[in-house]
Structure formats: structure tokens, C-alpha cells
Amino acid sequence: MSTTQFGKSGWTPDRIENLNGKTFVITGTTSGTGFEAARILLSKGAKVVMLNRNPQKADEIVATLKKDLGSNIDVLSVIMDLGEQASVKRAAAEVLEKVSRIDALMCNAAIAQVPTRKLTVDGFESQLGVNHYGHFTLQGLLFPLIEKSHGRIVTVGSMGYDMGLKTIKFDDMNWDNDYTPNDAYSQSKLAQIMSVYELQDRLKAAGKTGVKVYACHPGSSRTSLISTSGSLMMRIIFGLMKLSPLTQPAENGAYPELMCATEDNLDQILFYGPTGRNNWVGPVGAHHLEPHAKDKAVAERLWAVSEQATGINWEL
Numbered sequence: 568m569s570t571t572q573f574g575k576s577g578w579t580p581d582r583i584e585n586l587n588g589k590t591f592v593i594t595g596t597t598s599g600t601g602f603e604a605a606r607i608l609l610s611k612g613a614k615v616v617m618l619n620r621n622p623q624k625a626d627e628i629v630a631t632l633k634k635d636l637g638s639n640i641d642v643l644s645v646i647m648d649l650g651e652q653a654s655v656k657r658a659a660a661e662v663l664e665k666v667s668r669i670d671a672l673m674c675n676a677a678i679a680q681v682p683t684r685k686l687t688v689d690g691f692e693s694q695l696g697v698n699h700y701g702h703f704t705l706q707g708l709l710f711p712l713i714e715k716s717h718g719r720i721v722t723v724g725s726m727g728y729d730m731g732l733k734t735i736k737f738d739d740m741n742w743d744n745d746y747t748p749n750d751a752y753s754q755s756k757l758a759q760i761m762s763v764y765e766l767q768d769r770l771k772a773a774g775k776t777g778v779k780v781y782a783c784h785p786g787s788s789r790t791s792l793i794s795t796s797g798s799l800m801m802r803i804i805f806g807l808m809k810l811s812p813l814t815q816p817a818e819n820g821a822y823p824e825l826m827c828a829t830e831d832n833l834d835q836i837l838f839y840g841p842t843g844r845n846n847w848v849g850p851v852g853a854h855h856l857e858p859h860a861k862d863k864a865v866a867e868r869l870w871a872v873s874e875q876a877t878g879i880n881w882e883l
């Protein structure tokens with residue numbers, strides 16, 4: 568597959584047909600790419616389950632979407648804080664109780680560039696805890712229904728996987744030493760991406776070919792990411808970047824995850840995102856992934872560490 572698989576403009580939501588009868592579960596829809604993805608899926612007739620940590624913002628988003636798309640949209644809001652394993656477990660149980668199928672679980676939510684080292688209530692470095700361990704648990708608990716539905720898991724990574732240490736700091740997962748916001752964020756996104764390809768291998772080994780798992784990223788998109796958790800300096804830098812052609816609207820940033828959630832015949836072994844300059848902007852398709860993201864020994868060890876940290880055993 569080449570970046571031209573979808574033509575010069577790359578993949579766009581025009582390719583999505585009617586999604587009546589399909590259910591998509593998305594984390595982090597109060598802003599940015601998650602909001603845009605939810606809006607587009609609902610506009611195509613899908614049922615969307617939104618998993619957000621802030622009840623007030625979640626209610627406001629439902630109201631905004633109903634105002635924009637009509638009060639008959641099929642949207643369900645479930646409260647979940649990815650930074651608290653107990654909350655993720657509660658939310659997963661609620662989803663399993665309320666929906667009968669999951670066509671795609673879209674692991675979109677994240678925090679980034681947290682200026683000083685923080686720990687989640689479970690004692691994990693905050694970006695690792697929210698971005699990786701939170702989604703690891705959610706995926707593990709929703710997997711049986713995704714499998715029953717022949718659905719997909721879509722992980723929203725970042726080009727940050729290729730920054731920082733470019734491997735997993737197994738001897739110091741929680742950054743007791745040498746914390747920097749970028750290194751810790753980059754590691755959390757690398758961990759998420761590595762887990763996609765490791766899960767693919769595990770599913771294949773278990774003969775479970777009905778579930779597809781994809782890794783993608785939104786490029787450099789104008790969202791709330793840095794203003795939510797970044798330092799003042801990072802907010803200024805990203806504020807300036809937002810004025811340049813090196814960034815794109817949040818809607819375009821939603822396209823890779825929408826593509827992975829809906830497009831037929833996508834090759835799982837590839838990595839999806841904008842194919843223009845630096846992979847920050849441009850037509851959406853598959854593009855190069857550096858080999859460290861598929862280092863098998865690191866991925867296997869990360870999987871074992873993640874199962875142990877979260878207590879989630881996939882039993883594939």
C-alpha cells in the first residue's frame with residue numbers, strides 16, 4: 568500500500584457510508600480530534616459512546632452535538648477517568664451493560680507534556696498511567712465484546728514515539744529519575760503504539776483473526792492538547808506553531824482514527840497518519856514507522872509489565 572492508495576487528497580470521511588447499526592466507543596471527546604471524530608461518526612448515523620472524565624464537559628458536548636446534528640442522534644455518555652484504574656473498570660462495565668456491540672474502540676484521549684512529574688492515584692507516572700495503562704485496561708475489558716462484534720481497536724499514537732528515549736525505560740517506568748515532559752509523553756505514546764503491534768501478534772498466535780487492531784496519529788493538529796496539560800512555555804511554542812502551515816485543523820487530525828475505525832481492507836501492519844511534511848499535515852494514508860516501534864523483545868516485555876501493573880490478563 569502506498570500513500571496514494573486514496574488518491575492525491577488522501578483518505579477523507581467522504582469514503583464513510585451510512586453507519587446505521589454500528590457502534591463506536593471513543594475516549595476523550597470533549598475537544599480536539601475526539602470531538603471531531605464523534606461528530607463525523609454521528610453525522611453518518613452511527614451510535615457513539617463517549618468516554619470522558621469531566622461530567623459537565625461531557626453534558627455540554629452532548630448538547631452541542633444535538634444542537635448541530637439533531638436531537639435524534641444516538642449518543643451515550645459514560646464517565647471515565649483514564650488516570651484511575653478503578654474508574655476505567657467501572658466505565659468498561661457500564662459500556663458492556665449498555666451496548667450490545669462495539670464496531671470500533673477508538674483510544675483517542677491523552678494528556679501531554681505534563682511540566683512536572685505527577686503520579687496517578689494508582690502510582691503511575693501520569694502520562695504513562697492515562698495514555699497507556701488506562702487504555703490497556705479499557706481494551707482488555709472491552710475485548711470480549713469487540714471480538715464478538717468482529718470489531719476493531721484503534722490507538723491514536725503520536726510522532727512523539729520517535730522522540731525521547733525511543734525505547735521503554737523498564738528500570739524506571741515512573742520516571743523517578745531524569746523526568747522531562749517530552750521524554751515521558753513520548754514514551755507513553757511509544758508504549759501505546761508498540762502494544763498495537765504486540766496485540767496483533769498475540770491475536771494471530773491465538774488464531775483470533777476476527778479483530779483488527781490499528782495504530783495511527785493525527786499529525787500536528789490545532790486542539791486543546793497542550794493547553795490542557797502543558798507548561799506555559801510549551802503553550803507559547805504551540806500557540807505560535809498553530810499560526811503556521813505546520814499545523815492543521817482538528818477535523819483533519821481526526822481523519823486517521825476515523826479511517827482506521829471504518830475503512831475496509833486496511834493493512835494492520837502499517838502506521839497511518841498525514842503523509843505531508845514531517846507527517847504533521849497533509850493527505851492521510853500509510854507512512855513509514857521506525858523499527859524501534861516494533862522491537863519484539865521490548866514489546867513482549869512491555870506487555871508483561873502492563874499486565875502486571877494493571878492486573879489485566881488478556882487470556883487470549
Ligand SMILES: NC(=O)c1ccc[n+]([C@@H]2O[C@H](COP(=O)([O-])OP(=O)(O)OC[C@H]3O[C@@H](n4cnc5c(N)ncnc54)[C@H](OP(=O)(O)O)[C@@H]3O)[C@@H](O)[C@H]2O)c1
Nearest residue numbers: 595596597599600648649650676677725787788790791792
Ligand atoms: N494535537 C496534536 O497535534 C497531536 C499530536 C500528536 C498526537 N496527538 C494525540 O491525539 C489524541 C487527541 O488529542 P487532542 O490533540 O485532540 O487533544 P485534546 O484536545 O486535549 O483532547 C484530549 C481529550 O482527552 C481527554 N482526556 C485527557 N485526560 C483524560 C483522562 N484522564 N480520562 C479521560 N479523558 C481524558 C480530554 O478531556 P478533558 O477535556 O477532560 O481534558 C480531551 O477530551 C491524543 O492521543 C494525543 O496524544 C495529538
